[in-house]
């Protein structure tokens with residue numbers, strides 16, 4: 310076959326494609342465990358940042374793992390609030406479970422205020438301990454903003470009604486508008502707020518403008534994100550959803566009545 314023959318060009322191009330695809334596939338397979346480790350580390354870091362256990366967003370893997378020693382992870386059945394047994398908690402992926410017929414549950418449209426359609430029947434909750442005692446309960450949550458599904462953590466005190474911290478670790482809202490959910494100043498407004506009433510029913514309002522601190526409702530309200538009313542409404546809806554009977558309500562009731 311001469312160098313100018315069409316056949317040789319096709320054979321060389323074909324072989325090049327095969328070699329490249331093998332290399333790319335091998336790299337993808339070999340890097341997978343590293344990617345999984347980094348993903349899990351990132352989630353741990355965001356959880357600890359949301360709860361204020363660590364404050365440095367650039368904390369090293371060693372610092373994150375060290376701080377995570379104080380965290381106990383539980384897998385709970387959302388409908389009863391009871392522990393799920395017989396499933397490996399570390400490998401259980403709640404995001405995947407929300408799409409798996411074995412674990413998913415459709416949310417009736419009239420209850421789906423977070424606009425997520427389906428959820429996993431089982432969810433992870435995190436108990437942060439201080440001096441051997443539970444100090445914070447961290448609840449993962451998600452729901453629709455304007456452009457994207459937003460994923461975050463809400464940390465509550467052990468009275469199950471007072472916020473200790475909040476943080477989003479994945480969203481696609483516009484930087485400077487809905488993306489201001491990442492703004493430390495806005496996040497700091499949450500500490501001490503009570504998104505539920507005395508009967509533990511969710512009543513959070515993310516209002517347009519600033520909260521009137523003299524209002525009796527102020528403890529249930531958060532300043533809206535300016536120029537981002539739609540994202541703000543999404544935040545309000547998702548927090549209220551996950552604190553309701555549909556979300557962590559049964560677990561929080563169990564925690565209040567008899568701990569964990």
Ligand SMILES: Cc1cc2nc3c(=O)[nH]c(=O)nc-3n(C[C@H](O)[C@H](O)[C@H](O)COP(=O)(O)O)c2cc1C
Pocket residue numbers: 455456482483484486487488534535536537538539540541
């Ligand atoms: C390019 C672009 C990006 C926007 N991003 C967001 C966003 O992330 N979140 C949001 O609520 N509104 C966003 N908006 C604004 C909404 O379209 C809508 O005007 C707004 O939610 C109304 O809020 P306001 O009453 O606070 O202005 C964006 C608008 C434009 C033009």
